[in-house]
Amino acid sequence: MHHGIKKLLLLGAGPAHLQVLARLAQNRPADLDVTVLTPYPHHTHSGMTTGLMVGRYSAKDCQIPLEPLVKAAGARCVQGRCAALDAAGQTVLVGPTGKDLAPSELTYHLLSIDTGAVFDRTRLEADMPGASTHALMVRPVEVFATLWPQVMERAVNRPLSIAVVGAGAAGLELLFAAEQCLRLHGAAGARFTLITGGTEPAEDQPRGVQRRVLRRLKALGITVLRDTCVGMDHGVVRLGGGAELACDLPLLAIGTHAPAWLTGSGLALCEAGHVLVNEHQQSTSHPNVFAAGDVATRADAPHPRHGVHAVRAGPTLATNLLAAHEGSALTPHHPPKHTLNLLSCGAGHAIASWGPLHAEGAWAWAWKDRIDRAFVAAHTRHATPAAAR
Numbered sequence: 001m002h003h004g005i006k007k008l009l010l011l012g013a014g015p016a017h018l019q020v021l022a023r024l025a026q027n028r029p030a031d032l033d034v035t036v037l038t039p040y041p042h043h044t045h046s047g048m049t050t051g052l053m054v055g056r057y058s059a060k061d062c063q064i065p066l067e068p069l070v071k072a073a074g075a076r077c078v079q080g081r082c083a084a085l086d087a088a089g090q091t092v093l094v095g096p097t098g099k100d101l102a103p104s105e106l107t108y109h110l111l112s113i114d115t116g117a118v119f120d121r122t123r124l125e126a127d128m129p130g131a132s133t134h135a136l137m138v139r140p141v142e143v144f145a146t147l148w149p150q151v152m153e154r155a156v157n158r159p160l161s162i163a164v165v166g167a168g169a170a171g172l173e174l175l176f177a178a179e180q181c182l183r184l185h186g187a188a189g190a191r192f193t194l195i196t197g198g199t200e201p202a203e204d205q206p207r208g209v210q211r212r213v214l215r216r217l218k219a220l221g222i223t224v225l226r227d228t229c230v231g232m233d234h235g236v237v238r239l240g241g242g243a244e245l246a247c248d249l250p251l252l253a254i255g256t257h258a259p260a261w262l263t264g265s266g267l268a269l270c271e272a273g274h275v276l277v278n279e280h281q282q283s284t285s286h287p288n289v290f291a292a293g294d295v296a297t298r299a300d301a302p303h304p305r306h307g308v309h310a311v312r313a314g315p316t317l318a319t320n321l322l323a324a325h326e327g328s329a330l331t332p333h334h335p336p337k338h339t340l341n342l343l344s345c346g347a348g349h350a351i352a353s354w355g356p357l358h359a360e361g362a363w364a365w366a367w368k369d370r371i372d373r374a375f376v377a378a379h380t381r382h383a384t385p386a387a388a389r
C-alpha cells in the first residue's frame with residue numbers, strides 16, 4: 001500500500017480492536033493518528049452475558065474499560081456510532097449518541113471495522129412482524145444486560161412463560177441461563193419453550209453435541225418446537241405451522257444481520273451484507289479498509305461468526321494495519337479449522353467440543369470461566385501502565 005497514511009480510524013471496540021489497541025500501546029508509529037469510534041466507554045465480553053444473568057458475574061466483571069487502553073495506545077476515543085460510511089470519500093458519519101458530544105463526521109486514510117453483528121429492526125420487522133416491539137433481544141448485550149433484571153422482577157411475583165427464538169449457541173446459552181435463574185429465584189411453575197427455526201437445536205454443532213443438548217433440554221422439561229417464528233403480538237408468538245404460542249416473554253437470539261450502514265458504503269459486501277475481506281482481513285474492493293469479527297466475511301475461507309474468530313483475527317489485523325501504514329507486505333490470517341467451543345448450560349455446567357470431540361461437566365464451565373475472566377483481565381491489565389502493575 002502507499003505511504004501518506006496518517007489517520008487510522010477504528011470503528012467499534014470489539015475483541016479484534018482491543019488487540020490492535022494493545023499492539024499500538026506497545027508500539028505506535030509517531031506519525032500515526034489513531035481514533036476509536038465506539039458507543040460505550042467499555043467493551044462488554046458477550047461470552048459472559050449468561051453468567052451475568054445468573055449472578056455469577058457482576059457487570060464490572062464482564063467489562064473492559066476502554067479509556068485506559070485507548071490512552072495507553074496514544075489514541076483518542078470518540079463516543080458514538082457509525083451511522084454511514086463513504087468508502088470513496090474516506091468519511092464516516094457519526095450517529096447521535098444522546099449526548100451529542102461526538103463530531104458529526106470523521107475522516108480517515110486507513111479504516112478498520114470491528115463493530116460486530118446487529119439486529120436490523122427494519123429487516124426483523126419484515127421477517128417477523130411485531131418482534132421489534134414485543135421481543136427482548138440479546139443484542140446489543142449492553143442493553144440486554146440492563147433489561148434482564150426487570151424480567152427477574154416480574155418472575156419473582158408470578159411464574160413466567162418464556163420462549164427463546166433461535167437455537168444456535170447464543171440462544172441455547174440464553175435459554176439455559178434463563179431457566180436456571182427462574183428456577184432458583186423466580187416463582188415456581190415457570191415454563192420454557194425453544195423455537196428452533198425448523199432445525200434441530202445446535203444444528204451447526206457436531207451430532208454428539210446436539211445429543212447432549214437434547215438430553216439437557218429434556219431433563220429440564222423444556223419444550224422444543226421445530227418450527228419458525230413468523231410474528232409476535234402482545235403475549236403471543238406466531239409459528240410458521242399456523243399455531244400460536246402464548247408466552248409472557250419472547251427472547252430473540254436468531255442469527256444477526258450486517259449493519260444497514262454498510263449498504264451504500266461502496267465497499268464490496270457478501271450476499272448477506274457483511275464486509276467482504278481477503279486473507280489479509282482487507283476489503284476486496286478498498287485496500288485501505290480492513291475488517292474482522294462478525295461484521296466481516298472471508299471471501300476465501302468463510303467461517304462461523306463466533307467470538308473466538310474475532311479474537312484470533314486480532315493479532316494479524318494489528319500487524320496488517322501497521323504494515324499498511326508503513327507500506328510493507330501484508331500477512332495472511334489463517335482462521336483455525338477447529339475451535340474450542342464451550343456451550344454454557346447455566347452457570348456450573350458446560351458442553352465442550354473441539355472438532356468431532358465432545359464432553360461435558362462442571363470442569364467445562366470452570367474452563368470457560370477461566371478463559372473469559374483471563375480475556376477481560378488481560379485487556380484490563382494491558383491498559384494499566386507498567387509501573388502501576
Ligand SMILES: Cc1cc2nc3c(=O)[nH]c(=O)nc-3n(C[C@H](O)[C@H](O)[C@H](O)COP(=O)(O)OP(=O)(O)OC[C@H]3O[C@@H](n4cnc5c(N)ncnc54)[C@H](O)[C@@H]3O)c2cc1C
Pocket residue numbers: 011012013014015016037038039040042043044046047048049050080081082083114115116117138139141170173174259292293294295305306307308309310342
Ligand atoms: C449471549 C451471547 C453469548 C455468546 N457466547 C459466545 C461464546 O461463548 N464464545 C464465542 O466464541 N462467541 C460467543 N458469542 C458470539 C460472540 O459474541 C460474537 O461472535 C463476538 O462478540 C463477535 O465479535 P465482534 O468483534 O465481531 O463484535 P462485538 O464483540 O459485538 O464487538 C463490536 C463492538 O462494536 C461496537 N459497535 C456496534 N455498532 C457500532 C457502530 N455502528 N459504530 C461503532 N461501534 C459499534 C459495539 O458496541 C462493540 O463494542 C456469544 C454471543 C452472545 C449474544
